[in-house]
Amino acid sequence: KQEVTQIPAALSVPEGENLVLNCSFTDSAIYNLQWFRQDPGKGLTSLLLIQSSQREQTSGRLNASLDKSSGRSTLYIAASQPGDSATYLCAVVTSGGYQKVTFGIGTKLQVIP
Amino acid sequence: NAGVTQTPKFQVLKTGQSMTLQCAQDMNHNSMYWYRQDPGMGLRLIYYSASEGTTDKGEVPNGYNVSRLNKREFSLRLESAAPSQTSVYFCASSELRTVKFFGSGTQLSVL
Numbered sequence: 001k002q003e004v005t006q007i008p009a010a011l012s013v014p015e016g017e018n019l020v021l022n023c024s025f026t027d028s029a030i031y032n033l034q035w036f037r038q039d040p041g042k043g044l045t046s047l048l049l050i051q052s053s054q055r056e057q058t059s060g061r062l063n064a065s066l067d068k069s070s071g072r073s074t075l076y077i078a079a080s081q082p083g084d085s086a087t088y089l090c091a092v093v094t095s096g097g098y099q100k101v102t103f104g105i106g107t108k109l110q111v112i113p
Numbered sequence: 114n115a116g117v118t119q120t121p122k123f124q125v126l127k128t129g130q131s132m133t134l135q136c137a138q139d140m141n142h143n144s145m146y147w148y149r150q151d152p153g154m155g156l157r158l159i160y161y162s163a164s165e166g167t168t169d170k171g172e173v174p175n176g177y178n179v180s181r182l183n184k185r186e187f188s189l190r191l192e193s194a195a196p197s198q199t200s201v202y203f204c205a206s207s208e209l210r211t212v213k214f215f216g217s218g219t220q221l222s223v224l
């Protein structure tokens with residue numbers, strides 16, 4: 001059974017700092033991994049999707065990497081801003097059916113002005 | 114440009130009551146999903162529909178039923194609500210193995 005762990009559970013940083021969020025998974029037979037952002041009381045917004053054949057994806061100040069062999073993904077946020085404050089979740093689609101999506105609990109990020 | 118629309122946003126039920134959560138997407142996606150999100154737990158899949166006319170159970174289907182009314186709409190029904198079904202419910206849609214788009218959620222309390 002796929003298990004997804006996100007560390008740390010919460011993170012507080014000053015504005016402008018670069019930061020890394022971690023996601024680890026136990027079954028390396030994945031199709032893709034997706035990073036989401038969730039604001040309080042809101043739905044999930046997709047940030048980046050990395051296919052199993054890719055090593056990284058970039059969008060603006062965000063960069064996500066994937067290392068299937070070690071079962072890890074990182075989300076790098078450059079020059080953090082208060083508007084980045086949210087909970088960040090990763091979700092893994094495991095081989096055997098695209099319906100087999102396992103979510104992590106998330107990392108709650110607070111960027112302090 | 115609505116994306117995925119869920120209704121209602123909030124609902125309070127008494128134990129044993131029934132209700133239907135509605136979801137519609139305007140992106141012409143084949144696949145639609147219902148998840149629940151509980152504190153301290155990742156989102157868990159209740160039911161999904163790979164395409165119009167098909168539905169399948171996810172990880173936590175007990176106590177729920179679904180209907181894929183057409184390509185746009187996917188509803189979730191609680192026939193006899195229980196306090197354990199207090200949760201936040203999200204509908205999502207996607208094409209196969211691509212980005213999932215989520216609705217804004219329904220906060221359900223069962224007393």
